Amino acid sequence: MRSLLLALAGSCLFAGWPQTVPERTQFARTSTVQEVRAFMDALRRQAPGLEPYHPKGAPRATETGKPLLAWRLKGAGKDLLRVYVNANIHAGEVEGKEAIQQVVRELLQGRHPELRRNLDLVILPAYNADGTDALDPAIRPWQPNPSESGVGRRENALGLDLNRDLMRAAAPNTRWLLAMLADFDPAVVMDLHTTNGSTHGFHLTHGPACTLGADPDLLAFNRRMLVEVREQLKGEGMPTYDYGNFTPYRPTAEKPPTAWETYDAHPRLLTNYPALRNRLAVLSESYVYRSWPDRISDTRRFVLACLGWMAGHRDEVRRQVRGSEQRWADQWRRGPVALPLSAKLKEVERYTFDWVDPIRDDQGRLTGEKTRTRLELPSFVGFEGQDEVPVPAGYLVDAAFAPTVLPLLQAHGLKVLKGGLRPRALPVLHFHETGRKVSPSAYQGVFTLELQGAWKAEPAAKKLQLAWTPADLDRALYIPLDQPLGRLAFYLLDPRSTDSLAFWGLFHSALIRGNGMWGEPPRFPILAVGPAASPASGAVQLPEPRTQE
């Protein structure tokens, strides 16, 4: 009786508040960019506090002119934790876009006073604005969809997967995000998705940042946050677990699952990138086979549980963030600094999984279960760095590439100096290539370049190659690594990093020379500054510790 009265009181209290598009269409449709804007405008008429947000210097629209619309809801407390929530980066995965609108409404309605008071939130519900409005009922037929509108497209209008663009930052959406990180500087970034196919028994899977080369203690804290949220949700009847897939990807009765594996340690992913800046991240993946209303509701519950955890642990979150910044600075004082060039999956624990052997309709939708098998499996939901190399004092980039490279490095928030300001006591090092792989198929429109090699004091001998003069060195861009975002600078600039500007093709004219290019060879456009690694032992030898300057 009491709950009925409360429910009635609630519905009276909340009369007049706007409904989201799925709510007012009996889930027949999902929102367009303009419908999200109309909903947010209606919320703003209903209650104070919600404001449009635009980061300083960020693009306002995509290549096709679709606006990038974000809002900020700032708590009234003194000690606010800044959190950014991103949705619809893959615009076929629409439930985050709807759930976050509900969450903002509930916060304005006063339903979560602890969150409202202690958080400073920025949200962007339709990040992939091009994909958001390109709705089509034929997209993602294996997931139960809004029947009338269908869902949007995965990629943007240029065909880029925006969730692989964080390092290269080719899209205005990514430049918007980088500007937001510089301007708003959230302690935590959340990104809301839907899974693609594994038939597990969880309502939602989630991931912390799993980033190659990030601070290990920060990554461990990031996962601890999600383990605690998972246990809380489990107690409330909502099974969740770390994002991953079974191995093999599509198990059968003959080949049942043998392991559970997460995805990728590259910082090109939105929820990996923040850790290179010493910040936390949360990936949310609602389960693709749940009904469309359930997926919205699951995402809403997960977002609220995470925000609740963050509000309750805000001092600790800030301490962990500061701690990782401090540890990076301390490493430079102690020296030498080394970072891994690659990562391999690491078994974090054994866990009990439900593997569903599905019955599907002709669209691939899950209509029933043949069996559900409970299995204890090794869970590979973290990474271990490998191929560690010494980190130089800094990199020099040929000034000829400055028109494209300088704005990109500045968009990432890096300190870039003139080459004349490099530490003169340290030698300039040249890259000696020992191997390369140009990808046989294009990725994000690029035939990517993987380079192997080492930095050495003498130039690589190549006939008629353009030499570096002292004036060229002084004119080059100099990017010191002992800066707060030094980890990020390393993975953007070391040519062996498989998320570097060299990998993403920004130096292809100098580095990839086809048969038609019969002119004299250009020089390698990146140099390192610092002690050389000795290749003599075969293993990488770390440089002598640097004395404090």
Ligand SMILES: [Zn+2]
């Ligand atoms: Zn996705």
